[in-house]
Amino acid sequence: MKAWVLHLAIARRKWVFWGLALLTAVMVAQLPRIQIDTDPENMLPADNQARIFHNQARETFAMHDAIVVGAVNNDGIYTPESLAALKSVSDFAATLDGVIVQDLMSLSAVDNITQEGPGTIRFEWMMKQVPETSEKAAQLRSNVERLPLLFNTLVSEDGKAAAIYVPIIDKNQSYAIARQLQAHIDSLSSTDQWHITGLPVAEDRFGYEMFVQMGISAPLASLMIFVLLFIFFRNVPFITAPMIVAMATVLITMGLLIGMGFTVHIMSSMIAIFLMPIAVVDSVHIMSEFADRYRPGMSVKEVIKEIVGHLFTPMLYTSVTSTVGFLSLMLTPIPPVQIFGAFVGFGIMLAFVITIVFIPAYLVSLNPATLDKMQQHLPDETQSKLAGAVRKLGKLAGSHAKLWLMGFMLIFAFSVWGISKIQINDNPVRWFKQDHQLRVADRVLNDHFAGTYDAFLVLQSTTAPNTAINRALETAASSMSSASANWLKSLKTLGLDQAISAIDDKLFEMTDSTDQAALEQLMMSLEQINRDSKVFTQPEVLEYMAGLQAHMQQSGLVGKSNSLTDVVKTVNRELRSGEQSDYQLPATANGVAQALLQYQSSHRPDDLWHFVTPDYQQSLLWLQLTSGDNQDMTAVVDLVDDYVATNPLPEGLRYDWAGKAYLNVVWQQAMVAGMLDSLISAFITVFIMMVILFRSLVYGTLAMLPLTITISLIYGLIGWIGKDYDMPIAVLSSLTLGLSVDFAIHFLERARDTYRNTGNLRTALQVMFEEPGRAISRNAIVIAMGFTPLLFAPLVPYITVGIFLASIMAVSALVTLIMLPALMTLLQRRV
Template structure:
């Protein structure tokens, strides 16, 4: 070291140039907290989600919920507000589509067939017109829980973003949306903005706030503690320089390599400031201990000699401490969670930088200052009170060794009891505090609508058109109903089956209701009714009775009542060719234009009165259709509609019954579904991969609970239910909810792996350093003690194991091992000189023990600054690290010397 430190000016120049280079890289750093960044690129859930993005479009969206305090959402004034808001949002760049009550598509039936029109073609001016709109949307439950709440006071404006936007473009779009919506907030209107994109943007904003306020805060705390300990401004400046340089190197390297800054990596500068100070503290603490031995002036040569002496004595201990710390953080590189992996790698680099600066820059500057000041008078900064306190502590526990061991065992036993209560859960939204705007918005939407947590399910066939088959559509519909009925947390499910069922319904309106439906449609409605485009009629008019007894009308009171059936379409295009004949034409029929006959169920007779007895019959018949005993009024009305076939409610289903639909084979019904898709003019690209003959379909499942534990149960149920699907159909579950669940699953595996790697590396380093396997075991005892207490505390206090707290163990090992190594080296040095174990322990405590306690206090105080973070994971991280610093330092100063003095291992008294 003496030869190296002769080039002190060159050392200062090189370190300064490296620091300047990385300093200029800092503005390039980008923030990204999308759930996808938590998973490696080859993770199946991420690959599947990217695949669905390619097929059905990206799922980036922002949800704006609007609540009206006066009148409901269908009132003329409120609909006008929604219309203006939707129009202004559509004008924002990078927005692909805006869906609201005022512009959403609505499928209706008429005498001419199926009509696809906007739900609100003209804004209503009267209450009667508003009720008509309300009646229309209530007739189809597809928009329930998304475009209207149960109390009809709130609605959502669903905003889809363009594909391929950068994080900066998403952020700009979010703030433009917020600027527009802010203009609509008043005494009558509340607006909430949520969704995955909003969460990511606001998480980045809060991260910058953390960095802006916490870094100066922790620097201030560090300055105060350093000055109280050293009572020298120079020591404060040198140590502060060390941590700032290491932080610039670590973050600057991230920016240079294009590594995004995430919530996890926000901790890096805080950690380096708190932890990186340790090496400077140990070097300067021993340097000033030597200074305190002098009386009067110290010459330049003596100052330089003391610097070299300090580095020679502390170099090995500081190197081993840095090496084990780097290993502790480096073990996080084994994590499959990308932000934790990046955190581990760049924190390790920062720690290495802090060691280099402490070992080379601080001594170089001390030598340069000595040359500049010539001689200076030694200033005694000893703290006899502190030394006396350490001696009293040693005298106290040295006489109570057995008691200390018993107390330690009791503490460990109590901690183990908390293990079973540890909850592993990482919902991103719950990282925000309850009073934040985004958390309140998410809670409002989850309470009033279907939910913001999205799970995506892709059903895939083998050939084009496989997703038109009634069997797979029936099972998909069954899965949707099953999830909604079995999980309160499933707010809604959506897929192409909702459209097929609605189209099947409107194409089967009873004849007497067609005129009513037609009278409500506008002349400018988009009609998909030209039979010359789709072939001849679905089925001919006939007077036969229904072949399905179970689906007969309530009003068929006896066998003499003739079934009233009618055709949705009058047969046209008599000259059509064979390949454009009825959907139900058998593939084996040779006659072109021949059609299978079937009859429509009649609807309720508007002129017929029923007796009280018949009314009770009707209610009982409706209730027998129910899947559960306790139903609400809305569910009862739907069952009555099905029983009476009001507006073809009995046909709100996947057409799968051959007898009911007069079809000869499932292929005929598959053709029927294809024709429905042909008739529909709207876009369903987000649900199927082909407008006419899809082989892939997407199902969207909205969860009103962000917990990964809920997502886990729902996903398992989906996979179990998929066993009912026909053969040759594959099912893939992904989406933000699934990726968050997978990240959650990786936490436990990564935690276990990184802890094991950390312990093994620490064991090997200590064992090699002292050339003893036993020494390695002694090295991990204090660490194991502090980690057991940490996890026990998490269980007892209900602190979840999430992406933040998952790092506590490795951080604790990386930092806490310093205390063990410094104590072992100092104890070893004293043990060689002295056989009196009481004196050996006392001298170790009053020298190295002093630095250990001070270092633990400074690190704990630094991490406690995280209690003021905007995020719960960082708050808990700060708290738990502070606790582990306390427990690991106390264990190093009490349990470790007690064990050394009781068992007297040979390695501690050997010379190396």
């Protein structure tokens, strides 16, 4: 097969060049269709139960993503100047397209609730006009601090900060809306410090900066690789070939991804930067050996055939093993990670095919004078600094083999201990650097307020009233005339309140006393069912919710919680005396119902349905958290679980979670379990491939040792330095597996060939630290340096990938060049 491919590449060079150019052009034409997606919700499949419930809860309680705008004044926010600026920003926000005006929360857009007289409540705008004096501003502060729903949510407890919650229709508009808000703030003469934050802004802003980063990192990586290749080979036409391979691989892969309709997520945005260095690996092996072997006057075709002849198998296996490492990501339950793994795996095999076909065709097409010139300017590789360093490494590896083995065993033990210290955690806001304005805003506002991160605890009744309603209808129908009984069937399509109202109207028309009595009895039954079904008007249920809120508040894990109980207590206080002593729940369900009815007379009656459904079968607790870290959200979930275990829910109730902070926990847990499964399966698959490749269990095991040490060491260091195990770190496990074994394959395959020619293991190992060792070292340097542009990215996930990929390449190359010779020396009889 390889002979046929080589013949095609050399004999049909124009076909190869035009075919590659045409395929690249077609795929490049797909790039303008790119769609960016940074929503962490899409880390979960659409049919994931947690995601489904989250979206149901959002729809049921009309909850929307919100931008948080905060103003901070260390001298106090309750001044006419600061309050005027707040009102200006709030009024401006209400004019923006994409903002849900009726749900906007600010001091000028919410109600003050006071007692107008015994049993009478007055609702008026909290700040209809900006206070003109300090006294009026002080009165405003007093009014806010009397309302638990607003205190420490709209104004901080220390009185130094105020917030505006801007709910939006589409989270993908959040960055654009935030920029308009910032532009308006900049136009004010306010002396306050203004900050804009919120998960929607962070996610949408990341999408914008990710797009910019894609356009910067890949070209920089390409430039870095070009410079390194020039240093190695000193001939621009010669090194143009691997650059063409890398660029074509990246453009075709990204064009295919976009053309197939996939969105570019945080993971798939890294495909280009991943493929750019990896795609030149095989090319560098061929070019390196060609530069060492070719001499003026030689037949380029014969040299190419000889080089590709013995490199084809190891290059094929290294490409396949790398592909297996990435394809294993498709076993994870995270769609963006699956797409990333699939397309990087495809890109690696594409790079192999292009290399095998294009590089020979390109080299044969070069002018012999160009190749002769390369030889003239190319320094003697045997005398280069790299060659000297590789030889010294070979001498170190060949001496004290037992000591090296003990050292690697200690490193492995150290690594396992570090792995046990790894903490799983992620937070979209932490995707930005510490000094990024979003991180600063997040820090400042969460220091002042109860929290800008939301989680929702949803309580639901498990007892539906339908059974009781149908039974009551059947009982009434059995004692009524056929005409009236038929009329009752129409009630089954109505809601309970509508059915009771329809019966009340029907009673005025009836003349049959028997039917009338049955209908009156039915109405009484339905009214009782209606009262019983309104679970969240029962004082004992609301008391349980209040107890749970108090427990969460005391734990320190929750900055603040808001619920139906706060609404009822506030209204009940004003209905009675207006004094704090009456800030309590009514003793009866009728008292609760009266309080809720009064609340619906406010300027924002629909706010009630953010906390309870109209049938009072479901209720929501809005938790404000000062941290969006998974660890903190997990601690809150455990806290609630422990409380419910000790204090069982009222009979007929159950609970579940919604909110982005909770969804992040769900997909992180799914990712960790999925990554572990994919890593184990890929490890086993690669091991089987190694045994098949070398037709030896011993050589197969030797090939797996460098990657085992590399993976354990890299992840051990993550545990030791305290770096959180997040999405980029998790994905690197498969990359480590795929790339770490490449060097081992090349080393062992070339070592066996050399041994067959020399008949002496020691001599074979000495030869291995000449041209083969230099080729492996060049590849490690090219790939590692190819990822270094990521270190200058403004986004933390890219920096993380850059640091760890460079480390992976350095460690895996060193382990291969030290560990394998040491083990082969110890196992001479077996190898």
